[in-house]
Amino acid sequence: MTTLYTEDHEWLLIDGDVVTVGITDYAQSQLGDVVFVELPKVGRALKKAEAAAVVESVKAASDVYAPITGEVVAVNDALAAEPALVNSDADSKAWFFKIKIADKSELEGLMDADAYKAHTA
Amino acid sequence: MLATDKPSTLKQTPLHALHVARGGKMVPFAGYDMPVQYATGVLKEHLHTRAAAGLFDVSHMGQLTLRAKSGKLEDAALALEKLVPMDILALAPGRQRYAQFTNKAGGILDDLMVANFGDHLFLVVNAACKDEDEAHLRAHLSDTCIIETLPDRALIALQGPKAADVLAKFCPEAPAMKFMDAGPHQMNGIACFVSRSGYTGEDGYEISIPNDQAEALTSALLNHPDVLPIGLGARDSLRLEAGLCLYGHDIDTTTTPIEGGLNWSIQKSRRTGGARAGGFLGSDRILAELDGGAPRKRIGLLPEGRAPVREGVLLFADANSTESIGSVTSGGFGPSLGAPIAMGYLPNAQAADGTTVFAELRGQRMPMKVSPMPFVPHSYKR
Numbered sequence: 001m002t003t004l005y006t007e008d009h010e011w012l013l014i015d016g017d018v019v020t021v022g023i024t025d026y027a028q029s030q031l032g033d034v035v036f037v038e039l040p041k042v043g044r045a046l047k048k049a050e051a052a053a054v055v056e057s058v059k060a061a062s063d064v065y066a067p068i069t070g071e072v073v074a075v076n077d078a079l080a081a082e083p084a085l086v087n088s089d090a091d092s093k094a095w096f097f098k099i100k101i102a103d104k105s106e107l108e109g110l111m112d113a114d115a116y117k118a119h120t121a
Numbered sequence: 122m123l124a125t126d127k128p129s130t131l132k133q134t135p136l137h138a139l140h141v142a143r144g145g146k147m148v149p150f151a152g153y154d155m156p157v158q159y160a161t162g163v164l165k166e167h168l169h170t171r172a173a174a175g176l177f178d179v180s181h182m183g184q185l186t187l188r189a190k191s192g193k194l195e196d197a198a199l200a201l202e203k204l205v206p207m208d209i210l211a212l213a214p215g216r217q218r219y220a221q222f223t224n225k226a227g228g229i230l231d232d233l234m235v236a237n238f239g240d241h242l243f244l245v246v247n248a249a250c251k252d253e254d255e256a257h258l259r260a261h262l263s264d265t266c267i268i269e270t271l272p273d274r275a276l277i278a279l280q281g282p283k284a285a286d287v288l289a290k291f292c293p294e295a296p297a298m299k300f301m302d303a304g305p306h307q308m309n310g311i312a313c314f315v316s317r318s319g320y321t322g323e324d325g326y327e328i329s330i331p332n333d334q335a336e337a338l339t340s341a342l343l344n345h346p347d348v349l350p351i352g353l354g355a356r357d358s359l360r361l362e363a364g365l366c367l368y369g370h371d372i373d374t375t376t377t378p379i380e381g382g383l384n385w386s387i388q389k390s391r392r393t394g395g396a397r398a399g400g401f402l403g404s405d406r407i408l409a410e411l412d413g414g415a416p417r418k419r420i421g422l423l424p425e426g427r428a429p430v431r432e433g434v435l436l437f438a439d440a441n442s443t444e445s446i447g448s449v450t451s452g453g454f455g456p457s458l459g460a461p462i463a464m465g466y467l468p469n470a471q472a473a474d475g476t477t478v479f480a481e482l483r484g485q486r487m488p489m490k491v492s493p494m495p496f497v498p499h500s501y502k503r
Contacts, residue, residue, distance in 0.1 A: 032354070033164035035454040036427055036461070038483075054483070056429050058163040058454050059354045 004107060005116035006067045011091065012110065014101075021067060022095040023055065023086065026120045032057040034086040039075040040097055046070060048106055053096050055086060068106045070099035134180035135275045135332040136339055143343075143350055151248035153181040156352040163354035167456040170321055170359055171497075174281035175351035176342055183251025184271040184329055187242040187258065191265070197242050200262045201235065206378060206401050208388035212237045217303035217316050219386050221378050222257060227403030227410070228374035229381065230257060232366065236303035236316060243303070243314060245276070245327070247368045274314075275335035280325030280359075282500065283347040288326055291342070295326065300501040311338055320356065322363025322499045361462060362455045364421060364494030370432060371419060371450040371464055377403070379410035380466065382419045387411065417447065418472050421494035422463040422480075426487055429454050429461040430480045437479045438471060440486045446471060449480065455496055462496050463489070 004012045009027035013020040028034065036056040046052050046066035053064040075097045079085050085094040101107075111119060131154040140147065145156030156178070158166060169175055189196030198209040205220040212218050217236035221229045231250040236243040246254045251270075258268045279288060288295040292308045292315065303316035314329035330338050342348055357367070366372045372381045390396045393408050401407075424430050431452045435445035452463030463480075471478055474493050479486040 032158060033162050035164075035456075036429055038428060054428075056454070058167070058358055058456060059157070061429065061431065 004110035004112060005119070006065070006110060007119065008065055008067075009120075010064060010067050012067050012107075013095075014107065017101045017104075018073060018098050019068060019070075019101055020095045020098050021052075021064070022092075023064060023090055024116070024120075025090045028086050028090040028094075031055065031062060031086075032059065034083045037079050037083045037086065037096070039077075039080055040072045042072050042075055044072045046072060046099060055083075064096055066099065067110070068099060068101055068103075070102040072097050073100045074098040132181075134178055135335040136178045136180060136277070139336055139339060140178065140350070145350070145352060148353070150353055151181055153248065155181060156350070158352035158354045159350050161349055163352070163358065164456050166349065166351045166355035167358050169349050170281045170323060170351055170355060171457050172282070173347040173349075174279055174283040174287050174325075174345075175321070175355070176339065176348050177278040177280065177351050177356055178275070178339075179278055179327070180275040180335070181248035182276055183244075183246040183248065183254060184274050184276060185244040185246065185255065185258070186238075186269045186271065187244060187262070188240070188267045188269075189265060190267060192240070194237065194240055194242070197266055198237075200265050201242060202391070202397065203401055204257065204261055205235070206387045206391050206404065206407055207235070208390045208397070209235060209242070210397070211388070211390065214239045215302055215304045217301045217318060221372075221383065221386070222254060223378065223401060223403040223407065224374060225402050226374070227377040227406030229368070229372045229376055229378060230254070230374060232368050232372065234316070234318065236314075238304060238314075249369060271329075273332050275330045275332050275339075276327060277330065277335070277339055277342075278319050278321075278325060278327045279342060279348070280319045280321040280323045280351075282324060284323070284325040285502070287342065287345050287347055290345075291338075298326075300324075300503045309338055309341060313338075317502065320363075320365055321359040322365070322495055322497055323359075324500050324502050355456075357451075358453060358456055361451055361453060361464070362457055362495065362497040363499060364464070364496060366419070367451055376419070376466070377407055377410055377415060379407060379415040380417055380419065384411060414469065417466050417468050419450070419464060420467050420472050421492040421496060422449065422452070422465055422478070422489045423492045423496075424461045424463065424480065424487060424489045427461065428482060428487060430463045430482060430487065430489065434463075434480045434482060436465060436467060436489075437481060437486060440479050440488075445481075446478070457497050464494065467491065
């Protein structure tokens with residue numbers, strides 16, 4: 001399994017043809033206390049760069065974009081019930097949704113951990 | 122998903138270095154580089170202010186004095202009454218009152234605090250309006266009054282249930298002050314102006330300090346274990362829970378004080394039949410609305426789901442109607458309530474408490490209930 005990153009501060013954990021998507025620890029630290037998360041419906045067809053979920057802090061709302069084209073195959077209901085998970089465990093427990101990858105070539109150009117670290121430095 | 126652009130021409134308050142040293146996350150606000158939060162975070166800063174004491178830098182706000190050329194306070198009070206629908210003449214020495222500058226159309230130019238300091242009036246106005254307010258005062262009152270701005274003074278607020286205990290060590294008279302008492306007081310030997318007031322719904326104080334002593338006094342207050350520095354993020358969620366208006370959002374030149382639900386701030390003497398009825402800018406419309414009602418009013422809204430409903434979101438009478446009937450002017454998450462809250466404007470027919478209206482959020486209609494404000498009860502020491 002590989003983890004890749006977008007310039008919009010989403011992470012992608014790739015497991016075969018399914019990718020799990022969340023926002024990075026850097027992103028949560030910039031957002032502050034998360035109080036609401038809205039997730040896409042399972043079965044929704046997402047296009048790359050389309051707004052797929054919403055994450056809201058006390059202060060503001062931000063979109064989470066689909067990093068890749070595909071169908072939503074699972075969403076994290078535990079996160080919707082406890083949005084503060086984004087702040088406490090952005091990299092793991094606070095995953096947002098899983099997409100079945102339509103076109104693997106869209107993964108090209110995403111950053112690896114070192115490149116993402118440089119991106120946020 | 123994050124914006125980090127920052128203009129480079131921002132002004133700084135005398136406490137700027139202190140914010141940066143304490144880890145303040147600085148953002149542009151009303152032309153100033155201000156802390157939106159510290160490492161504590163908005164949620165905990167909010168809750169700490171309601172549980173103990175929070176310290177806010179509000180030095181970006183405008184401080185002014187108004188003196189009558191005659192030397193008589195009542196002449197300054199009567200002059201100011203031409204620009205606000207409030208009774209300033211009856212404002213006793215050492216007392217402060219909430220006011221609004223109105224325009225000819227009855228709209229609100231700014232909201233402000235006016236204090237009677239014995240031989241002159243002391244005004245605190247919003248940062249974003251302070252230059253226009255000064256020009257407005259000069260244009261209308263220069264023949265009878267001397268208007269001075271006080272750019273040499275910082276302004277901080279200490280808010281929360283422990284504020285009085287904290288201030289007692291610095292200013293022994295502070296705990297005996299009542300809500301809206303205001304005047305000069307020594308604080309740690311520094312010549313301050315102190316009022317028992319604020320913008321959080323909590324008991325607390327606002328303290329005007331000479332710029333060159335602001336950092337020393339603020340640091341001393343922050344050294345108290347009950348006090349944390351609080352950013353603009355929590356200032357906004359605290360005032361929203363308290364049902365208090367944010368100028369430029371909940372009230373502006375398109376809203377009258379009556380539409381804004383600020384009837385309580387207009388004293389009898391300035392109303393129809395009062396000793397000095399009318400005589401302020403926009404009085405025709407404002408008094409007519411006081412007597413006969415305004416077509417719409419500012420109301421509190423509780424979203425039924427968990428999604429915050431924010432400024433600009435349109436409101437509808439039902440789930441399918443195509444014409445919006447109003448909009449949200451402030452909205453977000455209320456940390457003390459653990460739920461989303463909002464305020465906005467609705468026509469009278471839909472403005473009664475308990476009425477369900479619908480917000481259009483990301484293409485969906487979300488039910489919201491019209492609710493009395495404040496959402497969190499005020500705890501002023503009257």
